Amino acid sequence: MITTQLLRPESIVVVGASNNVHKPGGAILKNLINGGYQGELRAVNPKEKEVQGVPAFADVKELPDTDLAVLAVPAVMCPDIVETLASTKQTRAFIILSAGFGEETHEGALLEERILETVNKYGASLIGPNCIGLMNTWHHSVFSQPIPNLNMKGVDLISSSGATAVFILESAVTKGLQFNSVWSVGNAKQIGVEDVLQFMDENFDPEKDSHIKLLYIESIQNPDRLLFHASSLIRKGCKIAAIKAGSSESGSRAASSHTGAIASSDSAVEALFRKAGIVRCFSREELTTVGCVFTLPGLRGKNFAIITHAGGPGVMLTDALSKGGLNVPKLEGELAEELKSQLFPGAAVGNPIDILATGTPEHLRLCIDYCEEKFENIDAMMAIFGTPGLVTMFEMYDVLHEKMQVCSKPIFPILPSINTAGAEVAAFLAKGHVNFADEVTLGTALSRIVNAPKPAVPEIELFGVDVPRIRRIIDSIPQDGYIDPHQVQALLHAAGISLVDEFVSDNKEEVVAFARRCGFPVVAKVVGPVHKSDVGGVVLNIK
Template sequence: MHPLFHPRAIAVYGASSDPTKIGGRPLDFLKGCGFDGPLYPINPKAPVIQGLPSFATVSAVPGPVDLAIVAVPAPAVLPALEDCAAKGVGAAVVLSSGFAEVGGVGAEWQQGITALARRSGMRVVGPNCMGVINVRRRIVGTFTPSATGFGLVPGRISLVSQSGAFGGYCLSLIRQRGLGLNLWVTTGNQSDVDFADCVSHFAQDEGTQVIVGYIEAATDKDRLIAALDLARENGKRIVVMKVGSSEAGAQAAASHTASLAGSDQVYDGLFRQYGVYRARSIDELFDVAYACSLPTPVPKGRRLGLLTVSGGVGALMADVAAECGLDVAPMPEDAQRRLKVILPFCGPRNPVDMTAQLVNDLSLFEKNFELMLEEGGYDLIVAFLSSVGQVLDLSSALLLQLQKVLARFPDRTVIMSMLASPEVRKVYEAAGVMLFDEPTRAVRAAQALVYFAQEAQRARTRAAPPDLPGTALAPPRRAVNEVEAKAVLASAGIPAVRELVAATEDAAARCAAQIGYPVVLKIASADIAHKSEIGGVLVGLQDEAQVRAAFGTLLQRARQHAPQARIDGMVVAQMAGKGVETILGVVRDPVFGAVIMFGLGGVFVEAFKDVAFRVAPFGVDEARAMIDEVKGRILLTGLRGQPPSDEAALADAIAALSVYAARHEAALESIDINPFVVLPRGQGALALDALIMPRPKG
């Protein structure tokens, strides 16, 4: 990938003397921006293009060429790339369109490009892309009008976009906001270089601190995961906008897990798993990138102080902070009294309201800040100063006070929100203070910084996936009843209730006596996925008479509601203790393979789809993160006098399931463990029902 972003010499295939055309713009940009290496226009129709000697082919260029920018009609692209490969060109950017995006022969041409890249080792970006930029090297290999006049500031943000138009739009936003940019690339049809390749390169680039990405779909699971993992290991922060959702991988109606898993949810789980921040809007995408690109301290916690000149805005910020999961803890009582002494009509709790009196007494700024940091112990402070930033003298005086505070508390993160002139913004940012016009965006940026800090800590301590027991059974090759399914899962470390299958009424009575009353009776059939829907489960049976009666009742219901189903008899199972019902599952995603699902049982899954996903395998800490994500997890903490649940046993089971699913990914279509009852702390957890769907042959 090095020749793509750091070429010493560049050739432009299809170069035009007209700088407004696709073949003319890259050459014009490269000349105008001051690229310090040789430029070679390639066009057999003109001896000189834009004042530079032109060559019929790149093979005719007298010196070496590292990067070729290709802007010729689609039929001529592959011959041009073959010429580049013969020359030993390290990388090529194909701006031309008319390939897989239009189908037909275009798709065949793109296959040829992929084959050539693999054969020659030349890296190819595109086709149908916008190109590449390296701001520090003043390389602008693109035709997007967004690059006109350059105007880009070197910085620590690198951007990769699958969409060329979106990448161009982002470039305009970066210039408009004055953000510091390092590398920029759009991948287009991804015949060779894809999103993951670029993330991997950025992860190893010393000039990149923040990776901004726009992704529509992954092309290679292993490459993407490796790239995200590398970025995390190297301390890079990734902010991604993922668009598009699909029902692919959610067609198995008999599986709760499959019906709940959409590809978008799987991406969401993957991003959480690897510490990627998923932005839900373009503003958020660049707000977070901006916040992460400045050399501000890493928050040590999520305790947020809010300082304001407006009580109304303070309340608004507090609402958003609560929504973001930040801790807007009140100031200590003694500190509140001291604030009242400084300004009797202030709001001292948190938000701390300095009121408009700040304009009359600028010392309030420093005094309030110091009290909040020293007495309140806040990890971050967001300060709203209305339009103070439009007055240079006033804002400069406040900055001097702020710098004294930051010198005293160098480990705290401070975010300012105020309307500011460009001059004031530059002064504040030069001092390492981030500045937002809109206060709620400042709060959300604070939440993103906390997220990255927590993820960095989690990355340092994350546990490896557990070992799969040597006695673990392989998945069944055909549909099996729940007893057989739970036996397979138990062998993999997922505990299940004690149970037996009885083919006759007499056998059921003997099994119940062996297990001990009370017991549960369920229809044993691989053909009936959800027994409760046909009344196929009877609980709390207290004696032999009830077991015999239940056997006949369930057999009649099976014949009535599922006459074609094969009935193996009845499952006689122990009555599990009272606990919280959850659901564990596995679904085979078309891109990411085995994906694990966790959710609370009942209405939380059925109505709210309150579930979390992760790509298998992973360790218990990732399992705990899944548990924390679901909104219904409060049920596990113990409500209305109920004891707390055994979350450790639950996390162990989720991690064990992930390892088993990853090992047998090729043989599994889905697994449902529903319900998986989590007993009180110290008593474990048990699978009460299970369904394993083997992957169809072929």
């Protein structure tokens, strides 16, 4: 249950607030203040009258009515605090940061159950426990750093793990990826990944809401619900990428001890993601890179031009794209020679287009113009430009900025010198762009996106399916639930599923002859009766 009080609370209390910003209760209060929260902010600390300039109360019983409570106190204290706030202070949203619940002990699981019973009784939202919190454009109720740039057109991140959410943000911020909301669901006692997706799907506003969702999942509690709402969002124009961790035996054990997650087989996860249209990723870097690609104009084809002044990265990117089924077509003929004549001697235009280390911003502009306007077999451009520190890159990156504003073909900026050209990269990102510092990771991400299937159609297709016959067969199955082999075959036939041809006979010699005609270098013998109902046939034991 996701309430308005969780998303847009008019008042927030931090229970366990501290003046020590290195503690969760102090850090989350600091983030709320620095984030410019506009509502009433309160603190509960029995030893202070004021915490970080915020009025403090000795006990939750002294509080006025409050929309959202953030708990940073020991697990054993949480159930009573939640009960008091929900029953007497009209609190309808809770974020519990504390660990020590069902992910650790049976006693902790019982504490979780008490909390869940209370919040459900009063129609309240619960995030956690065992999480870093929730932040959106309204309030920054997290105790962690970094706080990314937040705006309504940024990315929605939903993570089972709080620490992983932090590290995803670290990766994203360096790339310039911006966010709309960050959800750390922790143990997901009430609200899990599927619940957040369902809320986003059922309340989706294409004009106001983010069109990009990134997921880190440790437990898929309800695969059908995840499939339904993820594919629904994608059909509405959203793009979704996800990591499913804990699919191996050892990984599932680690996930269970972390957030109490239940394992899912890797093949089942793969099938689910492909049917939903989710782009599957396997690392934080892949996930944030895919998220950055999602922010750029959509690809209309698989042909890429690589424009660079460094040969090696161009070669590695060519390999990465080719391995992913994408193309780096050779550029040749009159147009290619025409372009080459306008570059420095020694420049190559066969693709990659290498303008040399001495290439100028005007050379970059010229190459982009040829790819945009003249090379018809090019669908998108990759621009790899860094520096060894001998020159600044401001003018080169200004050309990229200018062309990314006007070109119809996507341009992927690969700016690897995040230290040597740190100021230039920062200025480029400040203009609202993203940066792909590693060309191979970008190539891998693009291949995952391009090769991800569209969501499966939600309607059930019944072409070639004999539904009445299927019903008759099912009704004839004994009450013990055992299905004879001939009934299984009958069901498959009725469903229009092709089967291997069979020879119907109870004569051993005829069966052996048939087996030999089929090319079996073996003897086949009858080991079961002939069935003449819906399909008929014999049970064979091939030796």
